[in-house]
Amino acid sequence: MKTEIKTDAKGKKTVLNTCTEPCAIERGMRLIGGKWTGSIIYHLKDEPVRFNDLCRMLGGASRKMIDQRLKELENNGMVLRSVIDTRPIAVTYSLTEFGRSALDILEQLRVWSESHSDN
Amino acid sequence: MKTEIKTDAKGKKTVLNTCTEPCAIERGMRLIGGKWTGSIIYHLKDEPVRFNDLCRMLGGASRKMIDQRLKELENNGMVLRSVIDTRPIAVTYSLTEFGRSALDILEQLRVWSESHSDN
DNA sequence: CGGTATCCTCTACGATACTG
DNA sequence: CAGTATCGTAGAGGATACCG
Numbered sequence: 001m002k003t004e005i006k007t008d009a010k011g012k013k014t015v016l017n018t019c020t021e022p023c024a025i026e027r028g029m030r031l032i033g034g035k036w037t038g039s040i041i042y043h044l045k046d047e048p049v050r051f052n053d054l055c056r057m058l059g060g061a062s063r064k065m066i067d068q069r070l071k072e073l074e075n076n077g078m079v080l081r082s083v084i085d086t087r088p089i090a091v092t093y094s095l096t097e098f099g100r101s102a103l104d105i106l107e108q109l110r111v112w113s114e115s116h117s118d119n
Numbered sequence: 120m121k122t123e124i125k126t127d128a129k130g131k132k133t134v135l136n137t138c139t140e141p142c143a144i145e146r147g148m149r150l151i152g153g154k155w156t157g158s159i160i161y162h163l164k165d166e167p168v169r170f171n172d173l174c175r176m177l178g179g180a181s182r183k184m185i186d187q188r189l190k191e192l193e194n195n196g197m198v199l200r201s202v203i204d205t206r207p208i209a210v211t212y213s214l215t216e217f218g219r220s221a222l223d224i225l226e227q228l229r230v231w232s233e234s235h236s237d238n
Numbered sequence: 239c240g241g242t243a244t245c246c247t248c249t250a251c252g253a254t255a256c257t258g
Numbered sequence: 259c260a261g262t263a264t265c266g267t268a269g270a271g272g273a274t275a276c277c278g
Contacts (some may be wrong), residue, residue: 025228029154033148033157036145038148038221039145049221062272063241063269063271064242065270065271078206088278089239091240091241098235101231104231105224105227105228109143109148112221112223113255116220154251170261171260184250186260186261195265197247208258210261
């Protein structure tokens with residue numbers, strides 16, 4: 001996210017784009033900004049949660065979406081998938097240290113969003 | 120973002136979804152999580168910026184995208200569009216107080232993202 | 239229970255060309 | 259300069275059904 005605005009002797013401005021693609025903010029958003037991604041991370045903050053419980057928590061999201069997002073999060077190293085081989089099988093999802101490191105941002109976002117719900 | 124996990128006498132857990140749709144985190148993400156939205160807000164943090172300068176700053180984004188995002192941001196009350204009636208016309212975009220209130224989150228996101236660019 | 243597979247629709251987005 | 263209009267494609271995402 002480096003951009004310089006150069007101003008010459010006559011006051012004319014030139015914008016230099018030195019922004020590496022994709023920018024840090026965009027990269028970060030692609031990690032936690034997907035549909036339901038932030039909510040999933042947030043719901044895993046206290047304890048491991050099972051797949052179907054997560055579905056119930058995220059009432060508006062389809063199972064396919066949640067499955068997809070969980071795989072992304074697993075691939076990005078933010079979520080850990082644990083299989084407990086009972087019958088029927090049980091699978092829990094929990095946050096890795098990396099995943100946990102995103103909680104501050106999400107909490108701040110939640111507070112910000114709620115404080116502006118009056119618009 | 121209210122979800123309760125009830126545990127009964129036998130230790131059996133029931134998940135109650137009391138999450139109002141859409142949740143605060145999702146609502147917040149829809150405000151600043153669109154493609155390029157965060158970057159646009161971030162680039163407006165110091166001073167009003169003209170349309171074409173913004174395009175140069177966001178090298179990877181098409182003009183159409185930027186136009187679209189700016190309109191969204193204007194509709195959401197985060198960005199102010201100012202027309203200076205010279206010839207040729209000049210248009211600058213700047214942050215409103217509401218838009219400015221999102222900068223903390225974006226800055227935190229940027230730092231977080233950069234500190235994990237080694238994965 | 240915890241998923242896949244399939245189908246279908248709708249939109250996001252890029253490319254390009256035109257305009258006051 | 260700051261857009262709008264039009265077209266085309268790829269992928270997002272819902273609904274439904276099936277599986278180990």
